[in-house]
Amino acid sequence: MRVTVKKAYPVFSWSWDTDSVARDVYCNNPEHNVRPDINSETYAFLRNYRNDEDDxxxxxxxxxxxxxxxxxxxxxxxxxxxxxxxxxxxxxxxxxxxxxxxxxxxxxxxxxxxxxxxxxxxxxxxxxxxxxxxxxxxxxxxxxxxxxxxxxxxxxxGGVVVDEPDQGVPVMQPGLGSDEEEDEIDYDSNDGMRM
Structure with missing residues:
Protein backbone atom coordinates (compact mmCIF):
# COMPACT_ATOMS: atom_id res chain seq x y z
CA MET A 1 0.00 0.00 0.00
CA ARG A 2 1.38 3.38 -0.97
CA VAL A 3 0.37 6.62 0.75
CA THR A 4 0.91 10.02 -0.84
CA VAL A 5 0.68 13.09 1.36
CA LYS A 6 -1.02 15.86 -0.58
CA LYS A 7 -1.19 18.52 2.10
CA ALA A 8 0.15 18.83 5.62
CA TYR A 9 -1.20 21.21 8.23
CA PRO A 10 1.18 21.35 11.17
CA VAL A 11 -0.20 22.84 14.36
CA PHE A 12 2.15 23.91 17.12
CA SER A 13 1.22 23.61 20.76
CA TRP A 14 3.39 24.30 23.79
CA SER A 15 3.19 24.62 27.54
CA TRP A 16 5.51 25.36 30.43
CA ASP A 17 6.91 22.42 32.34
CA THR A 18 7.49 24.38 35.53
CA ASP A 19 8.15 21.32 37.68
CA SER A 20 11.20 20.10 35.75
CA VAL A 21 12.49 23.66 35.19
CA ALA A 22 12.37 24.39 38.91
CA ARG A 23 14.05 21.10 39.72
CA ASP A 24 16.85 21.75 37.19
CA VAL A 25 17.45 25.30 38.39
CA TYR A 26 17.33 24.73 42.12
CA CYS A 27 18.58 21.18 42.54
CA ASN A 28 21.32 20.97 39.92
CA ASN A 29 22.78 24.47 40.17
CA PRO A 30 25.35 24.96 42.96
CA GLU A 31 24.86 28.75 42.81
CA HIS A 32 21.52 28.39 44.56
CA ASN A 33 22.13 27.67 48.21
CA VAL A 34 18.45 27.42 49.13
CA ARG A 35 16.76 24.28 47.94
CA PRO A 36 12.97 24.35 47.70
CA ASP A 37 10.87 21.56 49.07
CA ILE A 38 10.01 19.66 45.89
CA ASN A 39 7.33 17.75 47.82
CA SER A 40 5.56 20.94 48.93
CA GLU A 41 1.92 21.63 48.12
CA THR A 42 2.89 24.13 45.40
CA TYR A 43 5.09 21.67 43.56
CA ALA A 44 2.49 18.93 43.95
CA PHE A 45 0.00 21.20 42.22
CA LEU A 46 2.47 22.01 39.43
CA ARG A 47 3.26 18.32 38.92
CA ASN A 48 -0.42 17.46 38.52
CA TYR A 49 -1.29 20.54 36.49
CA ARG A 50 -1.76 19.87 32.82
CA ASN A 51 -2.42 22.70 30.42
CA ASP A 52 -5.11 20.73 28.60
CA GLU A 53 -7.36 23.79 28.43
CA ASP A 54 -5.22 25.18 25.61
CA ASP A 55 -5.41 21.93 23.66
CA GLY A 158 -45.59 58.08 19.38
CA GLY A 159 -44.66 60.30 22.32
CA VAL A 160 -42.65 57.68 24.18
CA VAL A 161 -39.32 59.03 25.36
CA VAL A 162 -36.44 56.69 24.68
CA ASP A 163 -33.63 56.97 27.21
CA GLU A 164 -30.64 58.63 25.63
CA PRO A 165 -27.24 58.40 27.31
CA ASP A 166 -26.75 62.18 27.34
CA GLN A 167 -30.17 62.96 28.84
CA GLY A 168 -30.80 63.02 32.55
CA VAL A 169 -32.82 60.51 34.50
CA PRO A 170 -36.36 61.57 35.44
CA VAL A 171 -36.62 62.19 39.19
CA MET A 172 -39.87 62.64 41.08
CA GLN A 173 -39.91 65.69 43.36
CA PRO A 174 -42.54 65.85 46.04
CA GLY A 175 -44.81 68.91 46.05
CA LEU A 176 -44.18 71.53 48.69
CA GLY A 177 -47.76 72.68 49.23
CA SER A 178 -50.95 70.83 49.94
CA ASP A 179 -51.54 67.18 49.15
CA GLU A 180 -53.46 68.18 46.01
CA GLU A 181 -50.38 69.50 44.19
CA GLU A 182 -48.91 67.15 41.62
CA ASP A 183 -45.36 65.91 41.85
CA GLU A 184 -42.96 67.34 39.29
CA ILE A 185 -40.57 65.39 37.11
CA ASP A 186 -37.19 67.03 36.91
CA TYR A 187 -34.30 65.85 34.76
CA ASP A 188 -30.92 66.09 36.42
CA SER A 189 -28.15 65.43 33.93
CA ASN A 190 -25.39 65.38 36.56
CA ASP A 191 -26.30 62.65 38.97
CA GLY A 192 -29.92 61.82 38.19
CA MET A 193 -30.92 62.11 41.85
CA ARG A 194 -32.24 65.47 43.01
CA MET A 195 -34.68 65.83 45.85
Whole structure:
Protein backbone atom coordinates (compact mmCIF):
# COMPACT_ATOMS: atom_id res chain seq x y z
CA MET A 1 0.00 0.00 0.00
CA ARG A 2 1.38 3.38 -0.97
CA VAL A 3 0.37 6.62 0.75
CA THR A 4 0.91 10.02 -0.84
CA VAL A 5 0.68 13.09 1.36
CA LYS A 6 -1.02 15.86 -0.58
CA LYS A 7 -1.19 18.52 2.10
CA ALA A 8 0.15 18.83 5.62
CA TYR A 9 -1.20 21.21 8.23
CA PRO A 10 1.18 21.35 11.17
CA VAL A 11 -0.20 22.84 14.36
CA PHE A 12 2.15 23.91 17.12
CA SER A 13 1.22 23.61 20.76
CA TRP A 14 3.39 24.30 23.79
CA SER A 15 3.19 24.62 27.54
CA TRP A 16 5.51 25.36 30.43
CA ASP A 17 6.91 22.42 32.34
CA THR A 18 7.49 24.38 35.53
CA ASP A 19 8.15 21.32 37.68
CA SER A 20 11.20 20.10 35.75
CA VAL A 21 12.49 23.66 35.19
CA ALA A 22 12.37 24.39 38.91
CA ARG A 23 14.05 21.10 39.72
CA ASP A 24 16.85 21.75 37.19
CA VAL A 25 17.45 25.30 38.39
CA TYR A 26 17.33 24.73 42.12
CA CYS A 27 18.58 21.18 42.54
CA ASN A 28 21.32 20.97 39.92
CA ASN A 29 22.78 24.47 40.17
CA PRO A 30 25.35 24.96 42.96
CA GLU A 31 24.86 28.75 42.81
CA HIS A 32 21.52 28.39 44.56
CA ASN A 33 22.13 27.67 48.21
CA VAL A 34 18.45 27.42 49.13
CA ARG A 35 16.76 24.28 47.94
CA PRO A 36 12.97 24.35 47.70
CA ASP A 37 10.87 21.56 49.07
CA ILE A 38 10.01 19.66 45.89
CA ASN A 39 7.33 17.75 47.82
CA SER A 40 5.56 20.94 48.93
CA GLU A 41 1.92 21.63 48.12
CA THR A 42 2.89 24.13 45.40
CA TYR A 43 5.09 21.67 43.56
CA ALA A 44 2.49 18.93 43.95
CA PHE A 45 0.00 21.20 42.22
CA LEU A 46 2.47 22.01 39.43
CA ARG A 47 3.26 18.32 38.92
CA ASN A 48 -0.42 17.46 38.52
CA TYR A 49 -1.29 20.54 36.49
CA ARG A 50 -1.76 19.87 32.82
CA ASN A 51 -2.42 22.70 30.42
CA ASP A 52 -5.11 20.73 28.60
CA GLU A 53 -7.36 23.79 28.43
CA ASP A 54 -5.22 25.18 25.61
CA ASP A 55 -5.41 21.93 23.66
CA UNK A 56 -9.18 21.84 23.21
CA UNK A 57 -11.62 23.68 20.98
CA UNK A 58 -13.13 26.63 22.84
CA UNK A 59 -16.61 25.74 21.58
CA UNK A 60 -17.03 21.96 21.78
CA UNK A 61 -14.25 21.39 24.37
CA UNK A 62 -12.95 18.38 22.40
CA UNK A 63 -9.22 17.99 21.80
CA UNK A 64 -7.85 19.49 18.60
CA UNK A 65 -6.57 16.02 17.77
CA UNK A 66 -10.03 14.55 18.22
CA UNK A 67 -13.10 14.81 16.03
CA UNK A 68 -15.55 17.61 16.77
CA UNK A 69 -19.20 16.65 17.42
CA UNK A 70 -20.26 18.43 14.21
CA UNK A 71 -18.17 16.21 11.90
CA UNK A 72 -20.31 13.95 9.77
CA UNK A 73 -17.70 11.26 9.12
CA UNK A 74 -16.39 9.55 12.28
CA UNK A 75 -12.68 8.87 12.30
CA UNK A 76 -11.95 11.74 9.96
CA UNK A 77 -9.79 14.53 11.32
CA UNK A 78 -11.59 17.82 11.80
CA UNK A 79 -9.68 20.76 10.28
CA UNK A 80 -8.66 23.66 12.49
CA UNK A 81 -8.85 27.37 11.75
CA UNK A 82 -7.06 30.25 13.46
CA UNK A 83 -8.73 33.62 13.92
CA UNK A 84 -7.04 36.99 13.62
CA UNK A 85 -7.40 37.13 17.43
CA UNK A 86 -5.20 33.97 17.60
CA UNK A 87 -7.99 31.75 18.96
CA UNK A 88 -8.19 28.33 17.30
CA UNK A 89 -11.31 26.26 16.76
CA UNK A 90 -12.49 23.22 14.84
CA UNK A 91 -13.68 24.47 11.47
CA UNK A 92 -17.18 23.01 11.90
CA UNK A 93 -17.58 24.42 15.43
CA UNK A 94 -16.67 28.03 14.65
CA UNK A 95 -18.58 28.01 11.36
CA UNK A 96 -21.70 26.77 13.09
CA UNK A 97 -21.21 29.34 15.90
CA UNK A 98 -20.78 32.25 13.50
CA UNK A 99 -23.80 31.17 11.45
CA UNK A 100 -26.15 31.78 14.40
CA UNK A 101 -27.69 35.26 14.70
CA UNK A 102 -26.86 35.49 18.41
CA UNK A 103 -23.11 35.19 17.76
CA UNK A 104 -23.15 38.56 15.94
CA UNK A 105 -20.08 37.33 14.03
CA UNK A 106 -17.90 37.60 17.14
CA UNK A 107 -15.25 35.25 18.50
CA UNK A 108 -16.75 33.26 21.40
CA UNK A 109 -13.56 33.70 23.44
CA UNK A 110 -12.70 37.41 23.14
CA UNK A 111 -15.84 38.89 21.48
CA UNK A 112 -13.88 40.54 18.64
CA UNK A 113 -15.19 40.23 15.11
CA UNK A 114 -14.01 36.80 13.99
CA UNK A 115 -12.00 36.73 10.79
CA UNK A 116 -9.51 34.14 9.66
CA UNK A 117 -5.91 35.05 10.30
CA UNK A 118 -4.36 35.92 6.94
CA UNK A 119 -1.41 33.96 5.55
CA UNK A 120 -2.00 30.94 7.80
CA UNK A 121 -1.78 27.80 5.72
CA UNK A 122 -4.52 25.87 7.52
CA UNK A 123 -6.98 28.73 6.90
CA UNK A 124 -6.56 28.85 3.11
CA UNK A 125 -9.02 26.05 2.16
CA UNK A 126 -11.76 27.75 4.21
CA UNK A 127 -11.12 31.40 3.35
CA UNK A 128 -13.86 31.78 0.71
CA UNK A 129 -16.54 30.14 2.83
CA UNK A 130 -15.66 32.35 5.81
CA UNK A 131 -15.65 35.51 3.68
CA UNK A 132 -19.22 34.74 2.60
CA UNK A 133 -20.22 34.05 6.20
CA UNK A 134 -18.60 37.26 7.48
CA UNK A 135 -20.34 39.27 4.77
CA UNK A 136 -23.69 37.68 5.69
CA UNK A 137 -23.09 38.44 9.40
CA UNK A 138 -22.27 42.08 8.66
CA UNK A 139 -25.46 42.44 6.61
CA UNK A 140 -27.45 40.79 9.40
CA UNK A 141 -25.91 43.11 12.01
CA UNK A 142 -26.64 46.22 9.89
CA UNK A 143 -30.24 45.09 9.38
CA UNK A 144 -30.65 44.64 13.14
CA UNK A 145 -29.22 48.12 13.77
CA UNK A 146 -31.60 49.62 11.17
CA UNK A 147 -34.58 47.86 12.77
CA UNK A 148 -33.56 49.13 16.20
CA UNK A 149 -33.21 52.69 14.87
CA UNK A 150 -36.63 52.49 13.16
CA UNK A 151 -38.20 51.21 16.38
CA UNK A 152 -36.64 54.06 18.36
CA UNK A 153 -37.95 56.57 15.79
CA UNK A 154 -41.46 55.08 15.98
CA UNK A 155 -41.39 55.27 19.77
CA UNK A 156 -40.30 58.90 19.68
CA UNK A 157 -43.03 59.80 17.17
CA GLY A 158 -45.59 58.08 19.38
CA GLY A 159 -44.66 60.30 22.32
CA VAL A 160 -42.65 57.68 24.18
CA VAL A 161 -39.32 59.03 25.36
CA VAL A 162 -36.44 56.69 24.68
CA ASP A 163 -33.63 56.97 27.21
CA GLU A 164 -30.64 58.63 25.63
CA PRO A 165 -27.24 58.40 27.31
CA ASP A 166 -26.75 62.18 27.34
CA GLN A 167 -30.17 62.96 28.84
CA GLY A 168 -30.80 63.02 32.55
CA VAL A 169 -32.82 60.51 34.50
CA PRO A 170 -36.36 61.57 35.44
CA VAL A 171 -36.62 62.19 39.19
CA MET A 172 -39.87 62.64 41.08
CA GLN A 173 -39.91 65.69 43.36
CA PRO A 174 -42.54 65.85 46.04
CA GLY A 175 -44.81 68.91 46.05
CA LEU A 176 -44.18 71.53 48.69
CA GLY A 177 -47.76 72.68 49.23
CA SER A 178 -50.95 70.83 49.94
CA ASP A 179 -51.54 67.18 49.15
CA GLU A 180 -53.46 68.18 46.01
CA GLU A 181 -50.38 69.50 44.19
CA GLU A 182 -48.91 67.15 41.62
CA ASP A 183 -45.36 65.91 41.85
CA GLU A 184 -42.96 67.34 39.29
CA ILE A 185 -40.57 65.39 37.11
CA ASP A 186 -37.19 67.03 36.91
CA TYR A 187 -34.30 65.85 34.76
CA ASP A 188 -30.92 66.09 36.42
CA SER A 189 -28.15 65.43 33.93
CA ASN A 190 -25.39 65.38 36.56
CA ASP A 191 -26.30 62.65 38.97
CA GLY A 192 -29.92 61.82 38.19
CA MET A 193 -30.92 62.11 41.85
CA ARG A 194 -32.24 65.47 43.01
CA MET A 195 -34.68 65.83 45.85
Missing amino acids: VCGICRVSYNGVCPNCKIPGRSCPLVVGSCNHSFHFHCIYRWLDTPTSKGLCPMCRQEFTLKPEVLINEPHAQKFMELISRNRERRLAMEREEQELNNELRE
